[in-house]
Amino acid sequence: MKTKRFHVIQPARSGRWGSTGRELLSSLVEILSFPRPFEDPESEREFLEDHGRRFAGFRRAAGILGLFVWTGYIWVEFSSASRYPAFRHVFSEEMLLRCIGIVVIGIAVALSFRRSFVVEFTARRVLFSAVSASAALLLGQIFIAPSPLQFPYLSGLSLVLFFQFGFLQLRAKSTFLLAAGVVITLMILQAMLRFLDEQNFVFGVIFLFNLTVIGLGVNVQSERHVRERFSAEKALALSNTHLKEANAxxxxxxxxxxxxxxxxxxxxxxxxxxxxxxxxxxxxxxxxxxxxxxxxxxxxxxxxxxxxxxxxxxxxxxxxxxxxxxxxxxxxxxxxxxxxxxxxxxxxxxxxxDSGRVCPAYHVFDLTPLVRDAIEQLRPLAAAAGVSLRLRCPPNVSIWVRSDPHWLGRIVANLISNGVKYSDQEKAPRCTVLIGVVRSVNRVRIDVVDNGVGIAPQYWNAIFKPFFQIDNAERDRDRGLGLGLSIVNAMVSMLDEHRVELKSSEGRGSRFSVEIPICHSQILPSRQGSSEESATALGETAGLYVLLVEDDGLVRAATEALLAQWGVLVDSASSVTHVEELLESIERYPDLIITDYQLHDGKTAHDVTESVYRKLGRLVPCLVITGEASSTGGIVDYDQYTLIKPVTPELLRKRILEAIVA
Structure with a gap:
């Protein structure tokens, strides 16, 4: 079995060295490249302003240090003069250039203490002028000094370049151009004048060149750092601004x-x-x-x-x-x-x-007849009590008001009645109730003034409460019910723009005032049913024929009995159906219908009048006597011919005659 061999591919050394060389070259270019200004001109302007303010103190200190170093070289010149006879011949010229340099640098230091030195343009112009003058003076001293005593001045020239690169915080591009100009100028002068020996020249140029390159790198990094710091501070300030706005x-x-x-x-x-x-x-x-x-x-x-x-x-x-x-x-x-x-x-x-189940019926009417009518109604009561009633109002002048005539009549009558009841009998026969009508531009006031017993201030609010009577603990009904002022207060509170006021003094009397809005449009008054109008042409009840509709047997029987005593012929019914049966057999038209409003079969007074009209073909006057809180609408004039149970016989007889006459 053969063993497999694996070959590891080694990277080419040339590729590795080439990449390293490119990185080094790129880094060197980056180190020696001038920093770019900000793309935004406004940001560059802000940077220069900040740069001038930031390094103004540092530049001032560097200028003072440079002045000390420049002045310290005097010791070198004195030492060279004492040691080298050849230098004594140029000592005076060297000292002159040295003193000029002291003056130039001193002026630059003095200018650095001015307020305008914080401006970058001004500071740069001052510093460049001082550095350029110092370099020129050193070149002059190098030219004057005999060989080989020129080396100290070459070292001084390097110190000038060192200051401009390291201490003065000048911009990299301007500083490099100044340093390059000094080196080039030195080379040109040497080529033309040959004032340096070859060894000092070569050494000096190499030293200055190295110093320029190193100083350029340091200055470039310094400026980049300053710019980056400015950008970071600006971004931080912007972030702080946003943070402050967010915090705000x-x-x-x-x-x-x-x-x-x-x-x-x-x-x-x-x-x-x-x-x-x-x-x-x-x-x-x-x-x-x-x-x-x-x-x-x-x-x-x-x-x-x-x-x-x-x-x-x-x-x-x-x-x-x-x-x-x-x-x-x-x-x-x-x-x-x-x-x-x-x-x-x-x-x-x-x-x-109090329940709000009734509402005022507003009309525009003349107030004077209403007040006169209320006074005439109460004259018998006042005469019986030994009290005289007097009226004071503008003569022959109509006062048009907007109110409910029925409610306002009751209000005035209750106030007059209250003044009569609480008259001071010890003042007889001078007991008087004065009713005054006082008109202003937009309102009219009805004053009811008496010279009675008066009311103590602690009772002014209590007298408007139900059943409250001063000095009537025994509840004598001859002295009233204690409800008149309560009704007055309730009515006035429900009438628009009406107001009641009280002024009183114990033992001297009281004044009740009712204010009413004036209506400037003179409209004919609506029918008020005053006693004077209703009293005219009233006849007798004997011989009248009345159709009585009442579902309560006790009330129906009592009403029949009373009407019979008055000589009234009566046919009674308990429902609308019964009424229709009666209408089939009657021999004469009824003079009047007296009916309850709400009947047990769900019918109302409207159904009664409609049934009569349908059967007889004519309208018959109708008087409604009801126990309902309110009844509205229909062909019956309920505002005029409606009575609320219980009803006194006198009022019933009066309304019967009024309905027939109408």
């Missing part, structure tokens, strides 16, 4: 986050506070509602209790045939019923206003 943005975001957190915390705290306030308000509303219901229940029980007792007493009197006593007791029954009805209506009105 981060700080801004952090501040924004802190602000957002504070705002969120504030909103959270505000929300918590709002919820606590809402809870407190809800608790307060619940307490007020409970107090309101407790007060309403208490005040309703009193007349109801009295009503039951009066009815029992009247029944006993009738059994004993005591007609006089029974009539007196029935009158008391009516009084208790009226008090209970007034209280119930007031409580119901205040409840509807």
């Amino acid at each position: 943005k981060l700080s801004a975001k952090h501040r924004a986050l802190e602000i957002a957190q504070r705002e969120q915390l504030s909103k959270t705290n505000a929300l918590i506070t709002l919820k606590e306030q809402q809870k407190a308000a809800a608790d307060e509303a619940n307490r007020e509602k409970s107090n309101f219901l407790a007060g309403a229940t208490h005040d309703l029980r009193q007349p109801m209790h009295a009503l039951n007792l009066y009815l029992e007493a009247a029944e006993e009197a009738l059994r004993k045939d005591d007609v006089v006593q029974s009539r007196r007791l029935v009158a008391q029954v009516r009084k208790s019923s009226t008090v209970m009805g007034n209280l119930f209506n007031a409580v119901l009105d205040l409840s509807k206003l």
